Amino acid sequence: MNTKEKDLKYIMHTYGRYDVALKSGKGVTAFDEDGKRYIDVSSGIGVNSLGYCDDGWVKAITEQASAIQHMSNYFYSKQASDLAEKLCTLTGLAKVCFGNSGAEANECAIKIARKYSFDKYGAERNEIITLKNSFHGRTVTTLAATGQEVFHNFFFPFTKGFKYAEPNDLDDVKNNIDEKTCAIMLEVVQGEGGVNILDKDFVQSVAKICADNDILLIIDEVQTGVGRTGKLFAHEHYDVKPDLMTVAKGLGGGLPIGVCLCGEKLKDVMSPSTHGTTFGANPVVCAGANYVLDTIANEEFLNKVEEKGAFLEEKLLELEGVKSVHRLGLMVGIEIDGDAHDIAAKCIQNGLLIITAKNLLRMLPPLIITKDELCEAVNILEKTLKENEQ
Numbered sequence: 162m163n164t165k166e167k168d169l170k171y172i173m174h175t176y177g178r179y180d181v182a183l184k185s186g187k188g189v190t191a192f193d194e195d196g197k198r199y200i201d202v203s204s205g206i207g208v209n210s211l212g213y214c215d216d217g218w219v220k221a222i223t224e225q226a227s228a229i230q231h232m233s234n235y236f237y238s239k240q241a242s243d244l245a246e247k248l249c250t251l252t253g254l255a256k257v258c259f260g261n262s263g264a265e266a267n268e269c270a271i272k273i274a275r276k277y278s279f280d281k282y283g284a285e286r287n288e289i290i291t292l293k294n295s296f297h298g299r300t301v302t303t304l305a306a307t308g309q310e311v312f313h314n315f316f317f318p319f320t321k322g323f324k325y326a327e328p329n330d331l332d333d334v335k336n337n338i339d340e341k342t343c344a345i346m347l348e349v350v351q352g353e354g355g356v357n358i359l360d361k362d363f364v365q366s367v368a369k370i371c372a373d374n375d376i377l378l379i380i381d382e383v384q385t386g387v388g389r390t391g392k393l394f395a396h397e398h399y400d401v402k403p404d405l406m407t408v409a410k411g412l413g414g415g416l417p418i419g420v421c422l423c424g425e426k427l428k429d430v431m432s433p434s435t436h437g438t439t440f441g442a443n444p445v446v447c448a449g450a451n452y453v454l455d456t457i458a459n460e461e462f463l464n465k466v467e468e469k470g471a472f473l474e475e476k477l478l479e480l481e482g483v484k485s486v487h488r489l490g491l492m493v494g495i496e497i498d499g500d501a502h503d504i505a506a507k508c509i510q511n512g513l514l515i516i517t518a519k520n521l522l523r524m525l526p527p528l529i530i531t532k533d534e535l536c537e538a539v540n541i542l543e544k545t546l547k548e549n550e551q
């Protein structure tokens with residue numbers, strides 16, 4: 162059996178895969194098992210922030226793997242402490258809790274929000290308002306947090322205590338707030354929901370309501386974080402400060418990590434045995450994340466992300482068949498004539514690894530992509546759109 166046949170026989174069919182088996186990669190280029198070359202503007206859904214197999218990143222994780230590959234959270238770890246210090250220093254937040262994925266980081270934020278409110282106001286004040294069209298993960302609780310009806314199926318009963326408000330509709334948020342509300346959770350750019358960039362006024366007003374009422378502001382930066390939008394974290398575009406922030410996808414540079422960060426007033430909410438995970442703070446993963454932050458967290462690198470994003474947007478808007486572009490930094494949604502899934506499959510056949518969000522094409526290229534590589538990607542998209550018209 163080849164890779165595809167084995168996959169179909171032995172792996173549960175939770176993903177509809179494109180017809181490609183990837184074997185290796187370097188930078189923005191990937192190769193499949195037949196040696197065919199692809200330009201990758203998907204980064205494994207925003208994960209490979211430095212592209213495939215960045216030399217410094219590979220060195221950092223292999224050195225750590227040869228020193229100590231795992232230890233339990235009952236011991237101190239330099240890689241984890243260094244990473245925590247970096248994250249707190251860079252964000253002005255106070256403490257972190259490590260996990261292994263975006264969904265877990267959000268679970269952690271939800272637990273902290275509820276415990277803070279429990280300790281201070283009692284068990285009844287436990288509701289969290291999220292936004293329609295959001296995406297917060299696939300666990301039973303983070304599915305409940307996700308404000309899309311399509312995700313609230315099959316796995317009943319879902320976790321109680323979530324309400325959904327319209328994005329960019331402050332009145333709807335206000336109407337959902339009552340004495341039970343403990344937190345408001347949002348992505349400032351809704352990724353899976355179609356690269357919807359929230360209004361600055363809206364986010365600032367929500368932050369103010371939160372601050373005035375001791376309601377916690379949870380910002381899910383799982384997809385938007387770590388340089389993706391041209392700032393280290395996307396909420397910096399909005400001049401707001403979250404009480405809780407979650408980070409995952411791009412942070413590990415390709416290894417699984419999820420982090421929940423909290424501000425000063427929450428830093429002692431969690432105590433021993435209120436939360437944990439065996440693999441969290443793994444030293445190899447943290448070594449990779451330390452390398453990613455050391456590379457990305459500086460003005461020069463982040464300014465280039467925005468510059469390349471603007472360049473890409475300009476090129477995309479020149480294409481026939483592109484109706485509009487939703488973009489912040491290198492987080493890009495492309496509205497096209499036609500079915501996005503169908504076009505994405507054809508782009509992939511033509512050597513461009515691209516993804517979708519709702520009925521948009523979506524690009525989350527490695528942040529190290531060059532303008533030449535962006536042009537190559539746009540050329541393949543142009544060719545594919547033309548072929549599709551004939």
Ligand SMILES: *Cc1c(COP(=O)(O)O)cnc(C)c1O
Nearest residue numbers: 262263264296297298352383384
């Ligand atoms: C991907 C994503 C998640 C879930 O992360 P996993 O690592 O897949 O659990 C949560 N929130 C947002 C905004 C995401 O984009």
